[in-house]
Amino acid sequence: xxxVDDVLQRTLNRAAExxxxxxxxxxxxxxRRYARRRSxxxxxxxxxxALLVGIxxxxxxxxxxxxxxxxxxTVEALWPDALSLLPRTIEGRDYLVDAVLANGRILxxxxxxxxxxxxxxxxxxxxxWTVLTRWExxxxxxxxxxxxxxxxxxxxxxxxxxxxxxxxxxxWDEQIPRKVAETGSLGTFSIAxxxxxxxxxxxxxGVRTVPATGGTPTLLPGTGGRYYRLYWPWLLLSxxxxxxxxxxxxxxxxxxxxxxxxxAALASWRDACSxxxxxxxxxxxxxxxxxxxxxxxxxxxxxxxxxxxxxxxLLDRYLPLYRQAQQPDGSRILDLVDVESHRAVEFxxxxxxxxxxxxxxxxxxGADGKRHLLDLRRIG
Numbered sequence: 001x002x003x004v005d006d007v008l009q010r011t012l013n014r015a016a017e018x019x020x021x022x023x024x025x026x027x028x029x030x031x032r033r034y035a036r037r038r039s040x041x042x043x044x045x046x047x048x049x050a051l052l053v054g055i056x057x058x059x060x061x062x063x064x065x066x067x068x069x070x071x072x073x074t075v076e077a078l079w080p081d082a083l084s085l086l087p088r089t090i091e092g093r094d095y096l097v098d099a100v101l102a103n104g105r106i107l108x109x110x111x112x113x114x115x116x117x118x119x120x121x122x123x124x125x126x127x128x129w130t131v132l133t134r135w136e137x138x139x140x141x142x143x144x145x146x147x148x149x150x151x152x153x154x155x156x157x158x159x160x161x162x163x164x165x166x167x168x169x170x171x172w173d174e175q176i177p178r179k180v181a182e183t184g185s186l187g188t189f190s191i192a193x194x195x196x197x198x199x200x201x202x203x204x205x206g207v208r209t210v211p212a213t214g215g216t217p218t219l220l221p222g223t224g225g226r227y228y229r230l231y232w233p234w235l236l237l238s239x240x241x242x243x244x245x246x247x248x249x250x251x252x253x254x255x256x257x258x259x260x261x262x263x264a265a266l267a268s269w270r271d272a273c274s275x276x277x278x279x280x281x282x283x284x285x286x287x288x289x290x291x292x293x294x295x296x297x298x299x300x301x302x303x304x305x306x307x308x309x310x311x312x313x314l315l316d317r318y319l320p321l322y323r324q325a326q327q328p329d330g331s332r333i334l335d336l337v338d339v340e341s342h343r344a345v346e347f348x349x350x351x352x353x354x355x356x357x358x359x360x361x362x363x364x365x366g367a368d369g370k371r372h373l374l375d376l377r378r379i380g
Contacts, residue, residue: 074346075336075374082378086126086363086371093117097356097363098147099154100375101172107154109144117142119156119177126371132170133177146191146200148359153212155191155198167191167200169212180214192232202228207235220254234275249273251293263295270309276316277339281306286324290339301337304344308357313339315376320347320355320362331367336374348372 104124167181201207206223286305304321331349349367356363
């Protein structure tokens with residue numbers, strides 16, 4: 001053995017003599033130490049997990065607290081600028097809203113008066129009543145109806161028992177009413193404005209046009225003997241009682257000569273179509289069924305009803321409908337149904353009061369006793 005081997009041997013022997021004796025069961029000792037190290041790692045992992053859960057919980061509560069409490073779902077909350085409060089009566093007389101003008105003033109006419117009826121303007125806040133023209137009358141013996149407007153003109157019909165109906169116009173910058181035509185009428189009648197032209201009818205001979213300034217009325221060829229309703233430039237064969245059984249409504253565009261037939265026939269005289277939508281309420285007022293003229297986008301508003309006959313969506317989009325369930329105080333909730341988005345928004349509550357429906361307006365007396373007006377052209 002070399003000197004190096006001898007030194008190495010003596011060093012190893014001294015280290016072995018100085019080391020502590022081994023445990024009686026080396027395997028168990030090693031296993032216990034591994035278990036302690038693993039247990040410590042698990043405790044640390046659990047602590048980290050608990051910390052993370054706490055942080056996520058804090059973040060979740062903080063995030064939820066910053067969300068809006070609720071989405072507005074009333075006309076007043078969604079479109080306050082489109083609402084007006086109006087007087088219950090004008091000079092003690094009831095009235096109907098016809099239109100909201102571009103300057104914000106409101107065209108109305110009085111009804112059911114003992115001495116006179118009038119057509120005039122209210123300011124946007126419901127004050128300052130300006131009469132455009134008046135007619136003396138005995139109760140219910142003279143009626144103003146079919147009021148229409150555009151940017152330049154207003155036109156309307158006067159009905160009196162035993163007389164021909166009269167068509168009047170008024171130019172906004174003059175505010176002088178003029179009679180432009182006299183006419184008989186069938187079961188359906190309507191007026192439309194196309195620029196400076198008035199379209200009215202049908203009478204027994206058909207639908208006519210006349211200049212808004214006055215002149216000789218002109219009969220539109222091919223419109224005689226039919227019960228049309230005007231959706232200018234469309235004419236709609238509208239009255240189910242005057243159509244062949246199971247015949248679907250027809251529309252005719254007088255500008256293009258295009259003709260279309262609705263997807264389905266109307267089942268009741270209370271059902272109606274426009275060139276865009278058909279609405280069926282049957283003889284029981286509910287449910288309200290809606291579909292497009294071509295039969296697409298069918299909808300059933302199961303919990304809603306209407307007491308209006310011939311109602312179609314205003315501005316080709318909106319239907320004012322009651323909810324079927326009556327409230328504990330006897331009131332009913334009136335909804336604005338958007339048939340484009342399939343959404344209903346609450347107008348408010350009414351207690352059997354009459355609802356006024358114009359071409360682009362809805363007005364109602366709420367449970368608060370106030371008369372509310374919604375201008376549909378100002379909502380989005």
